[in-house]
Amino acid sequence: MKVELVGAMRLLVDLSAVDATVQNFLLHSHSDMRNNSQGIWLQQTCTLFVQSGVQLLSEFTKHAAVWANTSVVRANFSQPNPRQQERAGNNQDEPLQSGSSSGELSGSGEAQAEALWWGHRLQMALVNTVAFRGVWQKQFLFTNTQNLPFTLPDGSAIKVPMMYQATEVSFGQFRTASDHRYTVLELPYLGRSLSLQVALPSEKKTPLSCIETQLTARQLASWETGLRRTKMDVFLPRFRMQNKFNLRSVLPAMGISDAFNPTAADFSEISAEESLYVSDAFHEVRIEVTEDGTKAAAATAMVLLKRSRAPVFKADRPFLFLIRQVNTGSILFMGRVMNPADQTP
Missing domain, CATH: 2.30.39.10 (Alpha-1-antitrypsin, domain 1)
Incomplete structure (x- = not known):
């Protein structure tokens, strides 16, 4: 699975530089957007919900927190109501107003657990969310x-x-x-x-x-x-909208499929447990234009x-x-x- 994942990402973005160089470029690129104080608010984070009892390697959790802006949240997937776990993973400083415009959108990394995918068979779920609000260079009156x-x-x-x-x-x-x-x-x-x-x-x-x-x-x-x-x-x-969708139908088309296969997944650099695989990957996007x-x-x-x-x-x-x-x-x-x-x- 590690070979498949790296190969798929290289095919998608045509990586010609070494991995560390690409990672540093992406890290600084995202940091520039997050740290922009000129009226831009962009929140791009991932939350990895992991079943209680699954042991993760310390090197992975440190790397994820520093590079991928990812938080790891322990969860009990057997519970029917995930709101307590959701609060643990929700660190949103400036939420957008509620409501959504009719339409669809997609985007690229504060994660919210949803009962839709919460279930006792899950071991790990990655939730990726982007929220954006910007001030125009020349504002509308x-x-x-x-x-x-x-x-x-x-x-x-x-x-x-x-x-x-x-x-x-x-x-x-x-x-x-x-x-x-x-x-x-x-x-x-x-x-x-x-x-x-x-x-x-x-x-x-x-x-x-x-x-x-x-x-x-x-x-x-x-x-x-x-x-x-x-x-x-x-x-x-004016418009604002919110959308969330499951990436299980998207990632295989990009060449990433073994991660979802209990028998083929190889997450040995994440955990020593051989049974670990990705059960679901959800993406949520919110945007407001006024x-x-x-x-x-x-x-x-x-x-x-x-x-x-x-x-x-x-x-x-x-x-x-x-x-x-x-x-x-x-x-x-x-x-x-x-x-x-x-x-x-």
């Missing part, structure tokens, strides 16, 4: 936020709080391999170490899936060279548009978004917003 129509996938329209500002942004127009046109807008966060990219179908009748399914790594990379600085009127809905506040006063779109002759970028229909680290190009979050007004927990 609350007084410019107004309730404007947002077209849902079924064609109906609802009113949602739509943020607005006239500003200079990075903007580009692109086509997928199937010739669907879409536009990309990039807004920097304070300090310009992170940015938000929004991909919007150019035609309202074009389903978001037509853009999403055609995006490739090469097309995402082309955004870097295809974006141009321009003055625009930007309309972007003007950097909770209050919004009414304003009129007609007045705003009359004050400017700049091109308009209006995310008034389903769109994709990415939050990326500028200096490395790493994508921290990628998701879709289908209904910003859906606050179903």
